[in-house]
Amino acid sequence: MVIDGECADGGPGVRSVLPLRWIRAMLYAPGGHQPLAMKPRVSFVVISVAVLAGLSGASMAWGHDIITTKITFDREIIRIVHARCATCHREGGSAFSLMTYNEARPWAKAIQEEVLERRMPPWGAVKGFGEFRDDQALTPEQIELIADWVEGGAPEGEPKDLPEPPKWAAPPPAPHGSGQVTVNGDYKLLRPLTLAGIWPRKIAPNASFQVTVELPDGSIQPLLWLQPYQPAYSHPFWFRNPFALPQGTVIRGVPLGTTVDLLPSR
Ligand code: HEC
Numbered sequence: 402m403v404i405d406g407e408c409a410d411g412g413p414g415v416r417s418v419l420p421l422r423w424i425r426a427m428l429y430a431p432g433g434h435q436p437l438a439m440k441p442r443v444s445f446v447v448i449s450v451a452v453l454a455g456l457s458g459a460s461m462a463w464g465h466d467i468i469t470t471k472i473t474f475d476r477e478i479i480r481i482v483h484a485r486c487a488t489c490h491r492e493g494g495s496a497f498s499l500m501t502y503n504e505a506r507p508w509a510k511a512i513q514e515e516v517l518e519r520r521m522p523p524w525g526a527v528k529g530f531g532e533f534r535d536d537q538a539l540t541p542e543q544i545e546l547i548a549d550w551v552e553g554g555a556p557e558g559e560p561k562d563l564p565e566p567p568k569w570a571a572p573p574p575a576p577h578g579s580g581q582v583t584v585n586g587d588y589k590l591l592r593p594l595t596l597a598g599i600w601p602r603k604i605a606p607n608a609s610f611q612v613t614v615e616l617p618d619g620s621i622q623p624l625l626w627l628q629p630y631q632p633a634y635s636h637p638f639w640f641r642n643p644f645a646l647p648q649g650t651v652i653r654g655v656p657l658g659t660t661v662d663l664l665p666s667r
Pocket residue numbers: 404412413414416417481482485486487488489490495496497508511512515516521522523537539634
């Protein structure tokens with residue numbers, strides 16, 4: 402779509418400006434830009450449209466979409482946004498806000514595409530290979546709700562269904578300042594390490610590789626399977642349970658030229 406073309410080298414800024422423009426275009430669509438020159442009859446129509454839109458939760462602002470779903474933004478979708486998107490997609494977050502219907506609606510098609518392709522939320526690792534505690538991946542049911550909502554005309558619903566906005570806890574734990582072990586290529590631990598997390602650091606876009614540990618007794622355990630990892634969304638992967646790696650453990654699978662930090666527990 403156009404956005405991708407414009408943004409290929411335009412940086413994130415271009416993208417976040419676009420939807421605002423669309424929102425404005427949509428809000429002004431019924432009456433146009435000539436409030437002073439309006440004839441009384443026209444302004445009456447415009448006002449009643451505005452009033453109706455207000456009463457019916459502004460769904461009329463979106464013109465001619467035919468609504469064929471009972472799933473609404475205010476009831477189902479906002480809850481998914483709160484749980485899985487809003488850590489980044491909010492005022493003051495790392496990406497444009499999806500916290501209100503007017504902010505999210507212009508992105509409806511893109512949202513459907515991103516979640517179906519599993520590009521959003523950006524996780525970058527294969528599920529089931531290693532066990533992590535901050536996995537934000539959507540469940541199949543959540544993906545279906547989003548897809549059905551968009552296909553059904555992306556209705557707003559009723560403000561009375563809106564949940565309380567989440568309170569933002571402290572930002573996710575920053576990796577500890579010291580003690581991390583930087584791995585580049587196969588790496589043998591010279592001292593024991595209690596491993597709490599792993600953080601890809603210097604890494605090519607779309608990187609895909611498996612990291613495993615080989616314990617001194619010869620057994621092999623999965624750590625992390627990156628695929629396809631986007632350094633733009635760099636984040637640490639925290640294990641559900643930290644585990645003890647004895648001296649002599651070999652970390653395998655990190656390609657030469659790529660660096661991954663092993664994060665020790667405190
Ligand atoms: C870890 C942070 C993070 C989470 C969680 C996250 N996103 Fe994003 N998302 C981003 C960033 C960063 C961008 C790029 C923003 C930009 O270009 O301005 C982005 C871009 C997008 C885009 C635009 C893609 C395009 O270029 O067309 C959509 C749509 C999107 N996210 C939807 C979602 C949805 C829906 C969720 C939750 C199910 C979600 N995101 C969760 C960080 C996140």
